[in-house]
Amino acid sequence: MAGVRVLLTGAAGFVGTATWRRLVTAGHDVVAVDLLLPEAHGPGTREHPPGGLHVLDTREAPAWGDLLQGVEVVVHLAAMVGAGASAADLPAYAGHNDLGTAAVLAAMHATGVRGVVQASSMVVYGEGRYSCPEHGAQAPGPRTREALDAGRFDTPCPVCAGPLDWELVDEEAPLDPRSAYAVSKVAQEGYAAAWARQSPGSAVSLRYHNVYGPGMPRDTPYSGVAAMFRSSLERGEPPTVYEDGRQMRDFVHVDDVARATVAAAEAVLTRPRATHTAYNVCSGHPVAVADVARHVAAGSSRQLHPRVTGQYRIGDVRHVVASPERARAELGFTARVTPQEGLAAFATAPLRP
Numbered sequence: 035m036a037g038v039r040v041l042l043t044g045a046a047g048f049v050g051t052a053t054w055r056r057l058v059t060a061g062h063d064v065v066a067v068d069l070l071l072p073e074a075h076g077p078g079t080r081e082h083p084p085g086g087l088h089v090l091d092t093r094e095a096p097a098w099g100d101l102l103q104g105v106e107v108v109v110h111l112a113a114m115v116g117a118g119a120s121a122a123d124l125p126a127y128a129g130h131n132d133l134g135t136a137a138v139l140a141a142m143h144a145t146g147v148r149g150v151v152q153a154s155s156m157v158v159y160g161e162g163r164y165s166c167p168e169h170g171a172q173a174p175g176p177r178t179r180e181a182l183d184a185g186r187f188d189t190p191c192p193v194c195a196g197p198l199d200w201e202l203v204d205e206e207a208p209l210d211p212r213s214a215y216a217v218s219k220v221a222q223e224g225y226a227a228a229w230a231r232q233s234p235g236s237a238v239s240l241r242y243h244n245v246y247g248p249g250m251p252r253d254t255p256y257s258g259v260a261a262m263f264r265s266s267l268e269r270g271e272p273p274t275v276y277e278d279g280r281q282m283r284d285f286v287h288v289d290d291v292a293r294a295t296v297a298a299a300e301a302v303l304t305r306p307r308a309t310h311t312a313y314n315v316c317s318g319h320p321v322a323v324a325d326v327a328r329h330v331a332a333g334s335s336r337q338l339h340p341r342v343t344g345q346y347r348i349g350d351v352r353h354v355v356a357s358p359e360r361a362r363a364e365l366g367f368t369a370r371v372t373p374q375e376g377l378a379a380f381a382t383a384p385l386r387p
Contacts (some may be wrong), residue, residue, distance in 0.1 A: 040106045041147075041356045044068055044111030045091055045312075046084055048077065048250055048386070049153065051243070052292035053109065060296055062327065065101050066111065067092075071130075073387075075253065080339055092134035095141040102145040107299050110138055110152040114214055115371060124214050131218035132167055132225070139229040143309035147235070149302035150293060152226050154239040155310065156284075160210030162197040162354035166191040172198060173208070182346045187277045189352050200282055200353035205241070205360055212349055234308040238298045242248045243316040243356055246374065247288030248383040259323065260285065263330045263340070272338040273331065279324025280344045282353040284316040287339035287371035291315055294367045314356035316368040317376075329374050333381030 040057055044050040045066035056066050067088045083089050088101065092112050113191045114130040135152065142150060164172050174189040181187075191198050211217045223239045230237040246260040263273035294315045305311070322327075327340035361367045 038106040039063045039067040039106045041108045046087055050111045050290055052288045053295045054294045056292045082137055093137050095137040097372055098141055101177040105147050105150040107141055108147055108363055109299050127214040127218040132221045135222045135225050139225055142231045149236045150239045151298045151302055152222055154223050154241045156221050156241055156243045156354055157216035158209045159203055159207055159213050159354055161351045163201040163203045165201055166198055169193045202355055202357035204357040230310045231308050236302045236305040237310040238302050239312045239314055240315050243284040243286050245272045245286055245288055245291050246380055263327045267334045267336045272341040273327035275327050275340045275342045276345045281323050283319050284356050284357050285321055285373045286317045286369055287349050287376040290369040290371055297365045297367050312362040316358050317373055318358040319372050320355040321373045329377035330381050333378030
């Protein structure tokens with residue numbers, strides 16, 4: 035695809051930095067925007083922004099007329115992330131994620147931008163997909179505190195109370211957001227779909243799974259569990275793993291995420307107008323959380339075995355593992371880095387302060 039002008043929000047973030055670099059390498063003209071929130075970037079970052087970055091708030095996007103001139107695609111990564119510790123966090127998520135996305139889409143409509151790729155998340159699914167050997171597909175409710183206190187971490191079949199097997203979640207699965215962040219991600223997808231119909235334009239939502247890799251922030255609400263395991267190892271402590279460590283996830287390397295995002299940006303303009311499509315962005319290699327800790331430890335100079343505690347967090351889901359098939363078939367995206375090799379390398383990769 036010939037180079038196009040792309041406006042990238044969240045350009046200085048973890049995923050944004052890798053995506054900005056790949057867009058430029060692919061020959062695209064990038065207009066880079068980021069608010070440089072202290073929660074993500076640390077204090078004092080706004081005084082020394084990266085070269086070429088416009089320090090702007092997405093909630094004020096309708097005033098970006100000059101920046102949007104000639105832009106054909108917006109890649110919208112800017113967001114507050116994390117689970118949201120309490121109800122007090124709701125206005126921040128609604129402001130930056132819901133209002134920010136709506137403002138960007140309104141600005142796109144005003145200036146005739148034809149395509150948008152926006153960052154969604156695996157958290158929109160809530161629990162993953164399950165089946166009972168006897169009763170088939172099942173949708174279990176949230177796990178109870180009583181069961182978790184007793185060490186019963188697996189979700190039981192609602193019919194027979196027997197064990198459920200996990201299966202891959204595809205993009206047609208029902209959405210079940212369970213945190214302020216997850217609710218805001220579902221809202222962002224809804225705004226993108228509404229914009230696509232009304233503008234009309236073409237929209238893609240990328241449901242990133244557990245992203246890790248070089249440049250990941252250290253010990254902040256934006257850090258993932260892989261970064262926390264690494265920090266424990268660096269302190270000379272064994273990584274702490276909750277529940278029994280057998281909960282399944284998909285960990286996808288940031289370089290693969292950037293590849294998928296650029297592939298979506300290049301494909302969105304070829305889609306029919308008034309369409310919105312969601313894609314899982316994942317490695318395609320399910321991994322237990324205890325094995326995540328083991329892989330990180332294997333790449334560390336401190337060969338410490340993870341400590342599985344049986345502790346839990348109310349609201350955590352048991353398993354959520356994605357199907358990569360739609361992204362492979364429609365975007366031509368297949369992850370190149372397996373969790374085993376990528377997480378071992380992550381143990382010594384450079385991080386943000």
